[in-house]
Amino acid sequence: DGGITQSPKYLFRKEGQNVTLSCEQNLNHDAMYWYRQDPGQGLRLIYYSQIVNDFQKGDIAEGYSVSREKKESFPLTVTSAQKNPTAFYLCASSILLGYAEAFFGQGTRLTVV
Amino acid sequence: SQQGEEDPQALSIQEGENATMNCSYKTSINNLQWYRQNSGRGLVHLILIRSNEREKHSGRLRVTLDTSKKSSSLLITASRAADTASYFCATDGDDKIIFGKGTRLHILP
Numbered sequence: 001d002g003g004i005t006q007s008p009k010y011l012f013r014k015e016g017q018n019v020t021l022s023c024e025q026n027l028n029h030d031a032m033y034w035y036r037q038d039p040g041q042g043l044r045l046i047y048y049s050q051i052v053n054d055f056q057k058g059d060i061a062e063g064y065s066v067s068r069e070k071k072e073s074f075p076l077t078v079t080s081a082q083k084n085p086t087a088f089y090l091c092a093s094s095i096l097l098g099y100a101e102a103f104f105g106q107g108t109r110l111t112v113v
Numbered sequence: 114s115q116q117g118e119e120d121p122q123a124l125s126i127q128e129g130e131n132a133t134m135n136c137s138y139k140t141s142i143n144n145l146q147w148y149r150q151n152s153g154r155g156l157v158h159l160i161l162i163r164s165n166e167r168e169k170h171s172g173r174l175r176v177t178l179d180t181s182k183k184s185s186s187l188l189i190t191a192s193r194a195a196d197t198a199s200y201f202c203a204t205d206g207d208d209k210i211i212f213g214k215g216t217r218l219h220i221l222p
Contacts, residue, residue, distance in 0.1 A: 033210065035212070042212050042213050042215050043201070043212040045210075058209065090155055090156065092155075092210070094210070097208045097209070098143075098210055099144065102158065104156045106154055109153075
């Protein structure tokens with residue numbers, strides 16, 4: 001089955017901790033994205049990547065970091081510098097950056113406890 | 114920066130009626146897309162319309178695009194309970210896919 005998988009579905013973080021959200025795709029897509037969604041809000045772009053070993057900051061990159069060491073994987077680390085990390089995080093991929101439909105994972109709900 | 118802005122923010126209609134939601138955007142685009150999101154889930158792609166197209170159909174969905182007005186509309190005909198969801202437009206601003214805040218559609222039985 002081709003698709004994009006995010007894990008875990010729910011994640012709890014203590015204040016001051018870094019946590020890493022996993023995103024894996026087997027669609028052979030070059031472009032991958034991370035979005036943040038707050039309740040009742042739209043999606044805000046955190047980071048995006050066009051190819052392996054290259055990624056760009058989105059609109060709200062502060063307090064987050066990513067890596068793109070493999071085409072299939074684009075993990076997101078929420079660092080302790082992110083002051084309000086509680087949100088729903090969505091990973092997506094597309095064949096081309098910006099010009100084609102995006103396929104989304106089912107999301108990770110992160111809660112700070 | 115959010116490129117697209119959906120209108121209305123929320124919409125409630127009776128089952129069987131048609132639902133129309135609109136999207137306005139700010140800068141020139143190559144394409145515009147519509148997505149659906151069920152509560153607590155990821156987004157599902159519905160339809161993509163390119164800047165040189167004016168109208169596109171997919172099943173009960175009809176999308177129009179007016180590049181002169183920088184606006185698009187999504188029409189869902191003969192609505193069903195399963196259409197209850199949030200609907201987002203997305204544009205390709207600066208090679209990124211940028212989403213609006215969405216329209217929450219509620220289909221009443």
